[in-house]
Amino acid sequence: MKKIFSFILLIIFVGFVFGFTNTSLQEEEPAGKKIFIAxxxxxxxxxxxxxxxxxxxxxxxxxxxxxxxxxxADFIMKFITKKEKLNNKLHMIAFKGSDEDLQTLAKWLETLKPSEVK
Ligand code: HEC
Incomplete structure (x- = not known):
C-alpha cells in the first residue's frame, strides 16, 4: 500500500517538473516587440x-x-510621436497607439544594444 502511494507521488512529481520545463521552453516575445510588429x-x-x-x-x-x-526611450517616444526631429526631420509616421504601448515600445527599443542582444 505504501509503495503504491509513493508511486503516485512520483508520477505527480514527474508530471509537475515536466509541465514546468515545458512551459518555460515556450518563451514569450517581449511586449515591446509585439507592439513593434502590431x-x-x-x-x-x-x-x-x-x-x-x-x-x-x-x-x-x-x-x-x-x-x-x-x-x-525618452527620445524615441518623442521622435515617433513627431514631437522631436532627427537630422532636422520629423519621423515618417506618427505612432498611433496608447501612451502605455508607446512607453513599452520605446523601453524595449532602448534595450537593443549589441552586447545585450543574444
Ligand atoms: C514609412 C516608413 C517607416 C515606418 C513605418 C517607421 N519608420 Fe522609423 N524611421 C523611418 C526612417 C526613414 C528613419 C530615419 C530617419 C532619419 O534618420 O532621418 C526612421 C528612424 C527611426 C528611429 C531612429 C533610428 C536611429 O537610428 O536613430 C526610430 C527609433 C524609429 N524610426 C522607430 C520606429 C518605430 C517604433 C516605428 C513603428 C511605430 C517606426 N519607426 C515606423 C521610417 C519609418
Missing amino acids: NKCVTCHSVKAEDLISNTKLKNVPDLSDVGTRRN
Missing part, C-alpha cells in the same frame, strides 16, 4: 538581431538592432 514598424525597419526583416524599398531606413546605443 504597429507595422517592421514594414520599414528591420531589427535583424531580433529576426525581424523588413522588405521596404526605402533606402534610408536604419536597422534598429542597436538603436539602444544611439537613442534612449
